[in-house]
Structures are given as structure tokens and as C-alpha cells.
Amino acid sequence: MADADAKLVRMFKALGHPNRFRLFVEILRAGESSFEEGHHCFLHSIMDRLDIGAPTVSHHLKELVNADLVSTDREGKFVTCRVNQEALRAVAGFFDRT
Amino acid sequence: MADADAKLVRMFKALGHPNRFRLFVEILRAGESSFEEGHHCFLHSIMDRLDIGAPTVSHHLKELVNADLVSTDREGKFVTCRVNQEALRAVAGFFDRT
């Protein structure tokens, strides 16, 4: 299997769990509605809206990062998240090819 | 979570496993290169190209069908598969929205 395909599979797998999908969509939407540079958002505000324990959110976030769908940064006490637009284009490209 | 989202998650989950992804791509490609109506292809010819046991292929195919990515028909002794184009458009739409 081609390398690019393996990467796609990792993305699909990451999005193929309800809680991870919701986490991703929250990051996506929070980033869209943000006026700050880079469209990032704070993890703790997302945690507030998901009724999942913090360790679980952290675990899922790490998987989104491993799948290259999301990237994170630390700003002092907080962690900020943003979606990786380039990765999204790769996925969209797969479906456009069909 | 909205109903449409749950459907998306099922599709992502189905595509998020290497063997299932390969099965899907085989069906996709076989269908594309076919001149028969409906772009269908025979399951046994796909099985030949994947080094996975028949029971496992059958299992994965069922999951692709459950995810609404693929539909199957029986033609006598054989099973034919085709991708569900409408479902593909639904997924593509998700990524266009970003």
C-alpha cells in the first residue's frame, strides 16, 4: 500500500470514532469562528463542551495529532489546537478523485 | 450528534482499517475500469488480489455495506460490488465545508 494511502487510513481511523469526531469538529468550528491568527482555540473550552473525562480527551487529541489532522501548541498553562488544513485537502482530494 | 454525522463516522471507521480500505479501493477501481452498466465488479476477482482469507474479506465487505459505502448484488454464483456514489458525495461534502 502506498505511503499516502497509509496516511489516509490513519486519518479515517482517527475520525471513525464518535468522540474523536466530535473533538475534531469542535476544533474545526472553534477555529473557524475565531478571529485570532492561525484559527486556534483553547483545549479547556472544548473539554467543557464534551462530557468526556480530561484524560480521555487528551488521549483522543493525541490520536488526532498523530493522524496529522490537528496540531497543538502550548501557550503558558493552556494548550491550543488548530486543524491542519493541508491534511484536510489530502483527504478531500481522495474523494474528488472518485 | 446529528444523524448525518453518525453516518459519516461509520464511513470513516469503515475506511479506517488498511484491509478494508484496500478492499474499498479495489471495488472503486474495478468499477471505474468496467464498461458494464452500473460499474460493478466481481467479488472473487478482488479476493484473488488481496492476500486475506475469504471469511475475512466477507466480514470486511459487510462492514463497507453497513457503512453504506458499497452495495452488493448476487449474480448467480457470484457476488458483485459497486461503490455508492451518493455516499461518497456526502463525505466529500463534509470536507468541502471546511
Next chain:
DNA sequence: CTAACATTTCGATACTTGTCAAAACATCAC
């Protein structure tokens, strides 16, 4: 009807994963 072929179901097993509580780590405010 029987033999051959295509596919699915069943049963078992090894492996992966989602989740949480508790502890640890990181950073800031004081």
C-alpha cells in the same frame, strides 16, 4: 442428484482500544 465453486456463518483466539481514577507534570498567581 452430485460435484464443484463462491460465499457466509460460527467459534475461538489474540489483539486493540476507550474509558476512568489516581498520580504526575507544567505553569501561573500569589
Next chain:
DNA sequence: GTGATGTTTTGACAAGTATCGAAATGTTAG
């Protein structure tokens, strides 16, 4: 420094999943 707050790691457990061999089912050919 201490305490408070945000996040991650660890350890554990339940649940889910991928895979296979064997058996069962469906279907056609002869």
C-alpha cells in the same frame, strides 16, 4: 516557595475487532 489550574501519563479493566479454520449455505454444471 505554596496553592490553584490545566494537561498528560500510568495502570487497570471492559468491550470491541481482525483473523482464521471448519462447517454451512447457495448456486450452477453435468
